[in-house]
Amino acid sequence: MIRVILPPHLRALARVNGEVVLEVEGRVTLRSALDALEASYPMLRGTIRDHVTQQRRPFLRFFACSEDLSLEAPDFPLPAAVVAGDEPLLLVGAIAGGEPTAQKQKRRDSRRAAKIAS
Amino acid sequence: MSKVRVLVGTRKGAFLLSSDGKRDKWDVSGPHFAGWEMYHIKGSPADPNRLYASQTSGWFGQVIQRSDDGGKTWFQPGTPPGEPTTGPGGMPKGESNKFVYDTSAETGKPLTTHQFYDGTQHPWEFKRVWHLEPSHSDPDTVFAGVEDAALFRSADGGVSWHELAGLRGHGTGPKWQPGAGGMCLHTIIQDAKNPNRIYIAISAAGAFRTDDGGKTWRPINRGLRSQYIPDPEAEVGHCVHHVALHPSRPDVLFMQKHWDVMRSDNAGDSWHEVSGNLPSDFGFVIDVHAHEPETIYVVPIKSDGEHFVPDGKLRVYRSRSGGNEWEPLTKGLPQRDCYVNVLRDAMAVDSLDSCGVYFGTSGGQVYASSDAGDSWNPIVRDLPAVLSVEVQTLP
Numbered sequence: 305m306i307r308v309i310l311p312p313h314l315r316a317l318a319r320v321n322g323e324v325v326l327e328v329e330g331r332v333t334l335r336s337a338l339d340a341l342e343a344s345y346p347m348l349r350g351t352i353r354d355h356v357t358q359q360r361r362p363f364l365r366f367f368a369c370s371e372d373l374s375l376e377a378p379d380f381p382l383p384a385a386v387v388a389g390d391e392p393l394l395l396v397g398a399i400a401g402g403e404p405t406a407q408k409q410k411r412r413d414s415r416r417a418a419k420i421a422s
Numbered sequence: 423m424s425k426v427r428v429l430v431g432t433r434k435g436a437f438l439l440s441s442d443g444k445r446d447k448w449d450v451s452g453p454h455f456a457g458w459e460m461y462h463i464k465g466s467p468a469d470p471n472r473l474y475a476s477q478t479s480g481w482f483g484q485v486i487q488r489s490d491d492g493g494k495t496w497f498q499p500g501t502p503p504g505e506p507t508t509g510p511g512g513m514p515k516g517e518s519n520k521f522v523y524d525t526s527a528e529t530g531k532p533l534t535t536h537q538f539y540d541g542t543q544h545p546w547e548f549k550r551v552w553h554l555e556p557s558h559s560d561p562d563t564v565f566a567g568v569e570d571a572a573l574f575r576s577a578d579g580g581v582s583w584h585e586l587a588g589l590r591g592h593g594t595g596p597k598w599q600p601g602a603g604g605m606c607l608h609t610i611i612q613d614a615k616n617p618n619r620i621y622i623a624i625s626a627a628g629a630f631r632t633d634d635g636g637k638t639w640r641p642i643n644r645g646l647r648s649q650y651i652p653d654p655e656a657e658v659g660h661c662v663h664h665v666a667l668h669p670s671r672p673d674v675l676f677m678q679k680h681w682d683v684m685r686s687d688n689a690g691d692s693w694h695e696v697s698g699n700l701p702s703d704f705g706f707v708i709d710v711h712a713h714e715p716e717t718i719y720v721v722p723i724k725s726d727g728e729h730f731v732p733d734g735k736l737r738v739y740r741s742r743s744g745g746n747e748w749e750p751l752t753k754g755l756p757q758r759d760c761y762v763n764v765l766r767d768a769m770a771v772d773s774l775d776s777c778g779v780y781f782g783t784s785g786g787q788v789y790a791s792s793d794a795g796d797s798w799n800p801i802v803r804d805l806p807a808v809l810s811v812e813v814q815t816l817p
Contacts, residue, residue: 313457313482317498347501350519351482363481397481 306332306382307392308341311364314352314395318345323392332387334366335378352395367394425816426772427492428780429473430788431460434806436475438493441801443774445792448801454496455487462553462767465492465814469561474580476551476566484550486518486566486580499580517582521548521566521574524585531591536570537599546570546590553767555610559617567607571598571624573636586636589622594641594658601625601661601680602726608766609665613672621675621690626661629677631690642690646679663706664766668715676718676745678708678766683720685745696745701732707769711794712777716744719771719779719795721764729784730761738781740795754798755789762787767810774815782808 308324315321326340342349353360358378360366365374369383369391385391428439435453454460458477466472475487475496487496499518523546524530538544549569557563562579572590574583589607598605606625613619618635621642628643646660653659661680668674677684677693681704684693697703702722711717718741724732731737736755739748762783772778779795782788786805789798 311481313479316455317482317485346517347485347498349517351485354483355517355520356522361481361483 305389306337306340306386307389308337309392309394310348311395311397313397314348317347317351320345325389331379332382333379334373334376334382337382337393363398365396365398367396368392424774426774426778427465427470427814427816428770428788428790428801429463429465429493429810429812429814430782430805430808431463431475431767431810432782432786432806432808433459436460436463436477437802437805439788439801445774445778445790446799448790450802451493453806454493458485459550460809461551462810462812464554464556464812466556466561466564467558468556470814470816472556472561472579474554474556474564476554478550484519484521484548486551486554488518488580499576499578500582518580521551521568521583522585523548523572523590524587529587530585531587534591534595536595536605537597539600543596546572548572549604552606552608553610555612558612558614565610565612565620567610567622569604569606570600571605571607571627573607573610573622575636586632588632588637589630589639592630592639592641594627597656597658598624598627599659609662611665611667614669615672619672619689621665621667623662623665623677625663626680627658628660629662629665629675629690642686643693644691645686645693646684647682648680664708666708666710666718668710671715674715674744676708676710678705678720680704680726683708683745696741698741698746698748700739700748701737705764706766707764707781709769709771709779711779712771712773713775714742714777714794717742717794718744719769720748721769721781723763729763731763734759734761736760736762736783738779738791738795738798751791751795751798753796754791754800765809767812768808770811770813772813772815778813780811780813782811784808 328340368386424443430437435456437452440449455477461476463475471492473489477485488499489496525533535543551566551568553567555565563577566574573586576583609623611621620632623629630639631642632639641658647654648660651659663678665677673689675686683697685696686693705723709719735757737750741748762785769781777794779791784807787803788801790801791798
């Protein structure tokens with residue numbers, strides 16, 4: 305089982321709230337992970353990869369384990385931690401400009417909580 | 423009492439505005455698909471609860487949405503929530519956002535090139551759906567005008583799409599070129615009396631007509647004059663912004679070209695200018711009164727360099743003589759410090775006895791007139807920039 309985190313607009317299309325958990329058959333690569341994602345959520349076809357060329361949409365990026373995998377070949381094997389389900393594969397809409405307010409607040413809160421605890 | 427439902431597409435979502443026949447109190451529903459560009463939403467004349475919407479994004483591409491309950495709930499055709507997504511053979515039931523140019527030997531045309539901004543040739547690439555035009559008679563049949571310019575048709579309620587490739591494959595294709603907004607097919611008009619006749623318009627190629635249900639097409643641009651293209655009276659290459667007709671007279675067409683308001687009395691075979699006394703004949707929208715085929719509306723825009731209304735005044739102009747003689751309609755519209763634009767698909771008319779006229783602006787206002795334009799009121803003032811306005815007259 306692998307974990308995939310979608311950008312908010314694709315979560316809305318797929319009608320899911322949190323991360324997505326997928327069973328991937330065989331070798332776990334970018335291609336097989338996205339194939340499994342689209343098989344479970346066919347409404348996402350064409351929104352991540354072009355229908356015809358299967359190329360990644362230019363403003364979408366793939367990250368895992370703090371590595372940018374966007375420019376890797378489709379059959380690039382995903383890191384072991386992703387295959388084991390310890391780390392998620394992140395699909396990120398490429399936007400420069402910072403962190404959403406809710407996320408920022410969450411980070412501040414956890415920092416404050418850690419400070420109080422220490 | 424009759425009701426009206428106004429379907430508004432904006433840069434950041436869709437909004438549905440509903441009222442009874444008096445059209446003085448409005449319910450606002452939305453944003454639907456918040457954050458997405460909603461290029462166009464239109465209802466089926468054969469089933470008013472059937473709505474189609476074009477949802478697009480620079481990040482995630484094209485999505486088609488459909489509602490079967492008048493906009494209360496939406497789904498992507500072929501993939502409704504909770505239903506199996508594959509058929510008995512394991513094949514996907516549908517891919518409602520799959521717009522692939524038809525290059526098959528049997529039904530398609532080779533993927534040729536068109537002229538690009540720099541004058542070089544550029545291959546056709548699908549970008550988005552600008553306009554959805556449901557069939558007059560069948561709720562499951564709908565046409566889509568797309569960028570790069572082509573016409574698609576779905577006969578299964580938007581589940582799958584097939585290109586009417588005779589248009590893109592027209593021999594003049596290499597002379598078509600993108601306007602500032604892209605090379606879009608933005609206008610689709612079905613002749614209510616003759617199902618084999620369809621008019622379309624492309625920016626910047628011009629207007630085309632089919633008389634055989636979409637198999638073959640001919641450019642209908644004779645009489646258009648565009649000063650800054652190499653041949654000002656070329657067969658194609660004109661930046662047509664919008665075309666409208668009255669259903670009772672499908673041979674009489676009105677056009678807002680980039681510059682010039684034009685009229686044809688012979689189904690587009692020839693055009694003549696009817697800009698008359700307009701303060702500017704640049705603009706995007708044009709529409710026809712629901713009951714008076716010679717009453718037409720435009721919103722003059724200052725110029726192609728300054729996409730806002732002239733003199734800081736938002737004025738709809740009405741001609742009751744099919745053009746040439748125009749009167750400004752200003753009651754209820756801002757007459758100072760106003761610098762909005764009104765885009766090509768952002769005007770519509772209802773068919774109540776006293777014809778309602780609606781338009782939306784780049785400033786997020788949607789204005790309504792329940793007296794054929796004599797006076798106006800804003801339904802909403804602060805939406806995201808409006809891309810399209812359609813209206814349904816409901817029993």
